[in-house]
Amino acid sequence: MNSADGVGRWGEVDGSGGRHAVVVGGSLAGLLAAHVLAGYADRVTVVERDRFPDGTTPRPGVPQGRHPHVLLEGGQSALESLLPGFLAELRAAGAPRVGMPSDLVLWQSGRWHRRLPATTHIYTGSRAQLEELVRRRVLANPVISTVEGTDVVGLFGDASRLRGVLLRDRSGDARAEHRDLAADLVVDASGSGTKAPQWLTAIGAEAPHEETIDTGLAYASRVYRGRSGVLGGDTAGYYVYPSPDQVHAGGALPLEDGSHLVIVSGLRGDEPPTGDDEFVTYAKRLPHPLLHRWLDEAEPLSPAFGYRRTANVRRRYDLPGHRPAGFLATGDALCTFNPIYGQGMAVAALSAVALRDALADPRRTPTTRRVQRALLAASRQAWDISAGADRKMPGAVGNAVGGGPGDRVADWYLRRVQECYSGDPAVGRAFRSVLSLSAPVTALFAPPVARSVLFRPPAPTPTEPPTAPEQPGT
Numbered sequence: 073m074n075s076a077d078g079v080g081r082w083g084e085v086d087g088s089g090g091r092h093a094v095v096v097g098g099s100l101a102g103l104l105a106a107h108v109l110a111g112y113a114d115r116v117t118v119v120e121r122d123r124f125p126d127g128t129t130p131r132p133g134v135p136q137g138r139h140p141h142v143l144l145e146g147g148q149s150a151l152e153s154l155l156p157g158f159l160a161e162l163r164a165a166g167a168p169r170v171g172m173p174s175d176l177v178l179w180q181s182g183r184w185h186r187r188l189p190a191t192t193h194i195y196t197g198s199r200a201q202l203e204e205l206v207r208r209r210v211l212a213n214p215v216i217s218t219v220e221g222t223d224v225v226g227l228f229g230d231a232s233r234l235r236g237v238l239l240r241d242r243s244g245d246a247r248a249e250h251r252d253l254a255a256d257l258v259v260d261a262s263g264s265g266t267k268a269p270q271w272l273t274a275i276g277a278e279a280p281h282e283e284t285i286d287t288g289l290a291y292a293s294r295v296y297r298g299r300s301g302v303l304g305g306d307t308a309g310y311y312v313y314p315s316p317d318q319v320h321a322g323g324a325l326p327l328e329d330g331s332h333l334v335i336v337s338g339l340r341g342d343e344p345p346t347g348d349d350e351f352v353t354y355a356k357r358l359p360h361p362l363l364h365r366w367l368d369e370a371e372p373l374s375p376a377f378g379y380r381r382t383a384n385v386r387r388r389y390d391l392p393g394h395r396p397a398g399f400l401a402t403g404d405a406l407c408t409f410n411p412i413y414g415q416g417m418a419v420a421a422l423s424a425v426a427l428r429d430a431l432a433d434p435r436r437t438p439t440t441r442r443v444q445r446a447l448l449a450a451s452r453q454a455w456d457i458s459a460g461a462d463r464k465m466p467g468a469v470g471n472a473v474g475g476g477p478g479d480r481v482a483d484w485y486l487r488r489v490q491e492c493y494s495g496d497p498a499v500g501r502a503f504r505s506v507l508s509l510s511a512p513v514t515a516l517f518a519p520p521v522a523r524s525v526l527f528r529p530p531a532p533t534p535t536e537p538p539t540a541p542e543q544p545g546t
């Protein structure tokens with residue numbers, strides 16, 4: 073790759089004399105990529121299939137918006153660094169900030185978690201609200217414009233250099249003509265259903281190798297208003313994590329308007345139903361009747377919505393292949409995670425930070441390959457977490473299910489970490505910081521953590537759901 077391939081030194085192929093970047097998809101990854109590119113391009117155009125709603129109505133292009141979306145700490149820091157003041161806006165809009173593990177009743181692998189003082193926080197407000205706040209900030213930049221209600225249906229250029237994208241209005245007329253939109257750089261942020269691999273093949277380039285791990289996990293989610301709080305005033309919500317020995321997961325997480333978004337999930341062949349009564353009955357599969365009892369007296373505010381496309385898929389654009397300069401992929405279009413681990417929005421933000429840093433690096437020309445590698449690196453820890461956990465789930469299929477040679481030792485150590493973290497403050501702090509993408513995996517091997525994990529029996533945990541947080545020092 074030479075400097076002519078640089079995504080930071082664009083040519084003037086659109087004839088307007090200005091450098092033009094096109095972002096496919098105006099959801100979180102696309103908006104945040106556009107925000108970064110606006111610092112380098114003369115014009116950035118976000119092409120979005122939907123028309124953006126006024127306010128926080130869920131939109132068809134992001135059907136996952138009906139389901140719980142937690143924003144992990146790694147994503148919070150990344151968003152704040154991209155859009156200073158964002159977290160204050162999120163709080164001002166009412167998004168609940170939930171302390172972990174203090175504010176939730178949590179169950180995992182046969183244990184209730186102690187409600188130790190919080191070492192990390194998550195935001196649990198609706199995805200639509202979060203996206204709307206990001207959209208408002210990003211689209212205020214006059215360098216960025218949108219083309220809404222329009223599909224990208226292909227690329228043009230050739231296998232060595234991209235020239236732009238092909239667009240089609242979503243007017244409903246299948247015979248509607250394609251039109252060209254010239255671009256010096258195209259960023260695919262069209263989500264997990266991306267068609268970019270096919271678009272690349274159509275211009276004579278190579279599709280990326282895809283790694284897949286699919287547990288067949290399915291969600292059903294429904295909004296409720298509790299009549300008595302989940303477990304009293306000190307408890308923001310409840311969550312049962314899935315594990316190989318407890319494949320059903322579920323819980324209730326608070327939304328910005330005081331209601332709760334309730335989720336139940338199960339694996340292939342035992343997917344949760346969306347019928348009113350069946351949804352409630354399904355909650356009986358959880359290892360404790362707590363959620364089922366709460367649902368019995370809570371008021372449903374929405375129908376239940378299902379979601380089944382939850383495979384981990386990583387598209388290896390970073391590996392060598394005959395692909396054009398000027399094409400990048402980010403967000404779910406690059407790496408989609410099983411959503412049960414709550415990582416995708418955080419990775420979208422971390423990827424935008426990686427894009428910013430790669431473009432700003434004075435030591436290296438930001439070639440397409442180099443920037444793409446930086447984007448993939450931003451998702452690596454999240455991939456290791458979700459792929460590592462899902463490999464062990466019963467019935468997982470896909471070409472990346474088999475682990476590498478070192479995985480047996482790592483699996484053993486991680487199993488010990490999981491046994492210890494619900495009751496041990498030091499192990500809990502380290503594990504939560506890794507899961508929330510705010511510390512590297514090496515935090516699990518720090519001496520005080522390793523000592524507990526290797527040499528001490530797991531600390532005792534509550535025998536019943538703990539109804540109140542523990543006070544510091546108790």
Ligand SMILES: Cc1cc2nc3c(=O)[nH]c(=O)nc-3n(C[C@H](O)[C@H](O)[C@H](O)COP(=O)(O)OP(=O)(O)OC[C@H]3O[C@@H](n4cnc5c(N)ncnc54)[C@H](O)[C@@H]3O)c2cc1C
Pocket residue numbers: 096097098099100101102119120121122132133134136139140141142143144222223224225261262263264291379381402403404405411412413414415416417418419420
């Ligand atoms: C059920 C579920 C629950 C989740 N829970 C969490 C969670 O708790 N925490 C978390 O951080 N993440 C979660 N995620 C992941 C999160 O939703 C995504 O990672 C996040 O939205 C970023 O995705 P994205 O912007 O890459 O793609 P998306 O949000 O999927 O957006 C893609 C956009 O591209 C548009 N588009 C698609 N094709 C075209 C086209 N051809 N032309 C023009 N526009 C197009 C779509 O309309 C859409 O706006 C969850 C996902 C699912 C499925």
